[in-house]
Amino acid sequence: MDLSFSAAEESFRAELRAWLRDHMPAGWGGSEPPEFDTLAGEVAFLRDWQCELAAGGWVGIHWPAEYGGRGATVVENFIFQEEMAATRAPEIIGRIGVNLVGPTLVAHGTEAQKHRFLPKILSAEEVWCQLFSEPNAGSDLTSLRTRAERHGDEWVLTGQKTWTSYAQFARWGICLARTDPTQPKHKGIGYFIIDMQAPGVTVRPLRQMTGSNEFNEVFLEDVRVPADHLIGEPTRGWQIAQTTLTHERGTSPRQLVIHRMLLTDLMALGREAKAGGVAAGHDACLRQRLAQHWIEVEIMKLMNWRTLTRILRREPLGPESSTVKLYWSEMSQRMHDTAMDLMGPFGLLSSGSPHAVRNGRLQRSYLYYRAGTIFAGTSEVQRNIIAQRILGLPRG
Ligand SMILES: Cc1cc2nc3c(=O)[nH]c(=O)nc-3n(C[C@H](O)[C@H](O)[C@H](O)COP(=O)(O)OP(=O)(O)OC[C@H]3O[C@@H](n4cnc5c(N)ncnc54)[C@H](O)[C@@H]3O)c2cc1C
Numbered sequence: 001m002d003l004s005f006s007a008a009e010e011s012f013r014a015e016l017r018a019w020l021r022d023h024m025p026a027g028w029g030g031s032e033p034p035e036f037d038t039l040a041g042e043v044a045f046l047r048d049w050q051c052e053l054a055a056g057g058w059v060g061i062h063w064p065a066e067y068g069g070r071g072a073t074v075v076e077n078f079i080f081q082e083e084m085a086a087t088r089a090p091e092i093i094g095r096i097g098v099n100l101v102g103p104t105l106v107a108h109g110t111e112a113q114k115h116r117f118l119p120k121i122l123s124a125e126e127v128w129c130q131l132f133s134e135p136n137a138g139s140d141l142t143s144l145r146t147r148a149e150r151h152g153d154e155w156v157l158t159g160q161k162t163w164t165s166y167a168q169f170a171r172w173g174i175c176l177a178r179t180d181p182t183q184p185k186h187k188g189i190g191y192f193i194i195d196m197q198a199p200g201v202t203v204r205p206l207r208q209m210t211g212s213n214e215f216n217e218v219f220l221e222d223v224r225v226p227a228d229h230l231i232g233e234p235t236r237g238w239q240i241a242q243t244t245l246t247h248e249r250g251t252s253p254r255q256l257v258i259h260r261m262l263l264t265d266l267m268a269l270g271r272e273a274k275a276g277g278v279a280a281g282h283d284a285c286l287r288q289r290l291a292q293h294w295i296e297v298e299i300m301k302l303m304n305w306r307t308l309t310r311i312l313r314r315e316p317l318g319p320e321s322s323t324v325k326l327y328w329s330e331m332s333q334r335m336h337d338t339a340m341d342l343m344g345p346f347g348l349l350s351s352g353s354p355h356a357v358r359n360g361r362l363q364r365s366y367l368y369y370r371a372g373t374i375f376a377g378t379s380e381v382q383r384n385i386i387a388q389r390i391l392g393l394p395r396g
Contacts, residue, residue, distance in 0.1 A: 003305065005075065012072075013079050019056055020087050025049060029088050031261075032359060035351060039212055043127075043169050046093035050124035053092065059122045060098045067106060067118045074311045078253045078304075085257035096165070097121035097128035101174055104244045108191075108232045117172070117193070129170035131161040131194060131218055132241070138163070139381050141176070142185040142238065146220060148177035148192065150234075155179075155192065155225045160217065167203045167216040170196045175220075176241055179234045191237035193229040200224070210367045211350075255328055256297075256304055262335055263297050265362060266290055269342040280342050289338050296331045303327060319389040322382040329372035330379060336366040 005013070020029075025045075027034040036042035053059050054068075062077045063069025072080065084091070092098060102121055105114055120126040137144040146159025157177050167173065173194040180188030194201065200223040205213040232240045270281035270290055280286050303324045310317060340347045343357045351360030373379040387393040 009075055009079060012076050013083060016058065016080060016083050017087070019058065020083070020089055023052060023056065024087070024089060028090055032361065033088065039214065043093055046090060047124045049090050050092040050094055054122045059092060060102055063102050064106060067114060068122050075308060078308055081253040082257055085254045092124070094121055094124045094127050096130050100130060100244045101128045104174070104231070104240060107243050108240045112228065113231065126171040127166060127169050129164050129167040129173045129196070131164055131173040131175035133163045134160060135162050139378055144176055144178060144189070146177040148179045148190050153227050155227065155230065157192065157220045157223045157225055159220050162217050164216045164218045165214050167196065167218050168205055172196060174244065176237050183235060186238045188235050189237040190234045191231045191240045192225050193231065194223065194225060198223050210364055252324070252328060253304060256300055259297050259300065259328070259332060259335065262365070263293055265358070266293060266335065266338055266342065269339065286341065293335050293338065300328050300331060319385050322377070322385040325376060326379055326382040332369045332372050336369050340366055
């Protein structure tokens with residue numbers, strides 16, 4: 001394990017820090033980011049922010065230079081995410097396009113597809129969504145039932161997708177659909193580019209317990225897709241999806257920084273005197289929990305560094321990435337439970353209430369991170385992988 005960054009990597013970090021210092025949007029960069037009245041307002045702001053970042057050459061830095069990236073190394077990409085989170089810069093809106101679609105198109109797209117779609121992903125002129133999950137195909141994605149039938153120069157798609165983040169703002173979607181129902185489950189799947197404005201596409205937002213509605217159900221009814229919007233071979237979509245899914249996993253520098261900051265919040269809450277003048281940190285049990293959280297965040301950091309070193313040595317990540325995902329997502333929920341205990345009944349108050357702690361930010365975070373043990377593979381699925389592939393236990 002190599003724990004130091006090279007001089008070139010440190011200078012890359014300094015360049016980014018300087019850029020962010022000069023370009024940080026008003027109100028950002030502090031512990032309480034600005035609130036938006038609507039999700040649409042937030043999305044519009046984030047589009048402008050991504051456009052500015054792209055103009056500075058700071059979007060898709062891991063993409064090859066010929067497609068508008070910087071050909072950044074995995075370490076530079078790690079540093080980039082770490083710095084963006086540490087300076088509390090806004091996240092980009094086009095995460096699916098930049099992190100999932102771009103690398104998939106670079107690896108499997110035709111030159112025409114790359115030329116048409118890649119530039120507008122970086123500038124956020126076109127936002128993308130991921131139409132993979134279905135009501136009965138989440139963890140077991142190969143059970144998907146959306147159908148794609150070839151009619152002349154077009155494919156006709158029919159089915160239902162769900163949990164599609166930001167579909168209501170997306171111009172395009174990457175979509176898996178069954179092209180050959182006679183093949184075994186993981187074969188006979190095609191990987192399509194869907195025009196979200198095409199006739200037959202209906203997007204219905206789903207409200208989450210955070211109050212936001214980033215999620216959507218997407219209904220596809222006889223949606224016509226030109227043949228040149230298929231990526232790769234009609235029955236090799238599952239293999240192509242592995243490229244997309246691999247980019248959902250690996251290291252999580254952003255989550256590391258977020259949880260380091262959460263730890264700082266927890267320590268501050270532990271020191272604050274509540275009504276009656278007694279700080280929660282006087283409670284021996286809470287002190288033990290806070291110390292344990294500090295230890296776990298340190299372990300998360302070491303796990304990230306170990307993964308990074310493995311990637312640099314070109315060693316396969318294998319089932320180890322399941323350990324990292326399982327560890328940080330469950331750690332996150334334990335930390336958020338402590339936040340709620342520290343806030344006591346005030347934790348029930350959301351933003352807008354004069355008595356809400358930290359303007360309801362920690363409550364929102366508590367509710368949001370319930371999703372941490374679901375996205376990018378649920379905890380049960382990660383444990384199955386560990387049981388079978390690390391411990392060699394038989395399949396259930
Ligand atoms: C924040 C967030 C954003 C998302 N964004 C998108 C998106 O943009 N596009 C998209 O396509 N999807 C998206 N998803 C969906 C996500 O990929 C799925 O939620 C996930 O794959 C789990 O599928 P499911 O919800 O259908 O649960 P299911 O697979 O139905 O699982 C239900 C429960 O059964 C358990 N379970 C399932 N199989 C097994 C097994 N073999 N052994 C033991 N237990 C099992 C699970 O762990 C879980 O507890 C998002 C999800 C979240 C939380």
